[in-house]
Amino acid sequence: MGSFAQASWQPTPWELKSLARQQHVQGLGRVDQLWPWLEQRHGALMAVDAPHATHPEHFTYAELSQRISTAAAGFRSLGIREGDVVGLFAENSPRWLMADQGLMRAGAADAVRGASAPVEELRYILEDAKAVALVVQNADLWQRLQLPAQLRSQLRFVLQLEGDAVDQGVISWADLLAAGVTQQAPDPDAGRDAASAASTTATILYTSGTTGQPKGVPLSHANLLHQMRSLSCVARPEPGAPVLSVLPIWHAYERSAEYYFFSCACAQSYTTIKQLKRDLPRVKPVVMVTVPRLW
Numbered sequence: 001m002g003s004f005a006q007a008s009w010q011p012t013p014w015e016l017k018s019l020a021r022q023q024h025v026q027g028l029g030r031v032d033q034l035w036p037w038l039e040q041r042h043g044a045l046m047a048v049d050a051p052h053a054t055h056p057e058h059f060t061y062a063e064l065s066q067r068i069s070t071a072a073a074g075f076r077s078l079g080i081r082e083g084d085v086v087g088l089f090a091e092n093s094p095r096w097l098m099a100d101q102g103l104m105r106a107g108a109a110d111a112v113r114g115a116s117a118p119v120e121e122l123r124y125i126l127e128d129a130k131a132v133a134l135v136v137q138n139a140d141l142w143q144r145l146q147l148p149a150q151l152r153s154q155l156r157f158v159l160q161l162e163g164d165a166v167d168q169g170v171i172s173w174a175d176l177l178a179a180g181v182t183q184q185a186p187d188p189d190a191g192r193d194a195a196s197a198a199s200t201t202a203t204i205l206y207t208s209g210t211t212g213q214p215k216g217v218p219l220s221h222a223n224l225l226h227q228m229r230s231l232s233c234v235a236r237p238e239p240g241a242p243v244l245s246v247l248p249i250w251h252a253y254e255r256s257a258e259y260y261f262f263s264c265a266c267a268q269s270y271t272t273i274k275q276l277k278r279d280l281p282r283v284k285p286v287v288m289v290t291v292p293r294l295w
Contacts, residue, residue, distance in 0.1 A: 011233065018232035025228045025263055029197030030221045032068065032104040034228075034263055039065035042265040045240050050270040053093045054138070054162045061265065064098070067177070071102030074180030078133070078171075079156045082107030085129045085204065089122055090115050090137035092249040092270045095161040095173055097258075099135050104202060104221075111204040111216065112250035115141050121214060125206050127151060129216055138162040142170060198222035205252055219252075227256040228263045235287045239265035244285035246271050246294065257289040 011019065024037055038047070043062030050057050059067065080086065086103055088110040090096050103110050111129035113122060115137040122145060126134065133156045136142045142160060158170045165172045171179075202221045206214040237243065243266040247254035261268055271279040273294075 015233045018236040022229045032101045035065035046267040068101045070180040072105030073183035074176040075106040077179045080106045084108040087131040087134040088112045109201040135159045139166045228260045231260040241286045243268045244283045
């Protein structure tokens with residue numbers, strides 16, 4: 001067998017300085033542990049703005065942190081426990097972010113895909129991931145899924161992020177938050193060290209399935225936290241700096257970058273392909289995560 005040369009990397013002074021500014025991420029055991037830190041140090045800064053969402057919303061870091069805690073408590077009240085997997089099929093919005101981080105805070109992992117994916121693919125993901133619950137963007141997606149009875153029976157609940165729940169057994173976003181107001185989500189890492197917590201699964205990403213059925217790729221909290229530390233070597237925006245997000249939030253690239261930008265206390269705005277040209281001069285982002293095809 002041949003030998004492989006060992007790659008080495010020597011950070012520049014600028015990179016060392018940027019990495020040092022991410023020390024607050026170094027000691028985290030889970031991604032969701034970032035929000036109390038942000039609330040304490042940057043609570044008054046704008047965290048996220050979604051003017052084009054079905055429910056236009058914007059939140060400061062204090063408001064966002066508090067709603068994530070409430071969502072986590074709501075999920076726990078609905079029976080979500082450490083190690084559970086929940087399907088999350090929706091597009092960019094603060095509610096997606098709060099559901100994602102609320103599930104992590106409850107000790108669960110989410111299996112994510114966009115709301116416009118083929119329903120056959122979404123049904124397969126639910127079954128393959130052994131999801132115990134489902135979060136959908138709206139009533140239209142839930143009705144299009146038409147889950148067979150066997151698959152429906154494995155779900156403890158279905159949460160609808162947008163609009164009023166139309167089917168029996170489906171709860172609305174308002175219902176989830178109301179359920180969490182009087183509860184307190186226990187820390188799933190109580191009694192564990194940060195390394196043990198970081199090794200747990202945070203999310204399951206599914207491939208496009210072009211060569212067969214989609215394949216689930218589990219990512220640990222450590223995987224995501226590594227990105228939140230090391231991306232500072234590419235760009236290190238200041239707290240409050242505007243960032244514009246257009247790629248799908250459930251995609252690995254955008255998701256890692258968003259977590260990172262939040263860790264820098266940036267002000268993130270969600271845009272769409274149709275609104276991008278208008279939002280660029282309005283938001284004046286200092287950095288964007290995009291792909292060549294977009295331009």
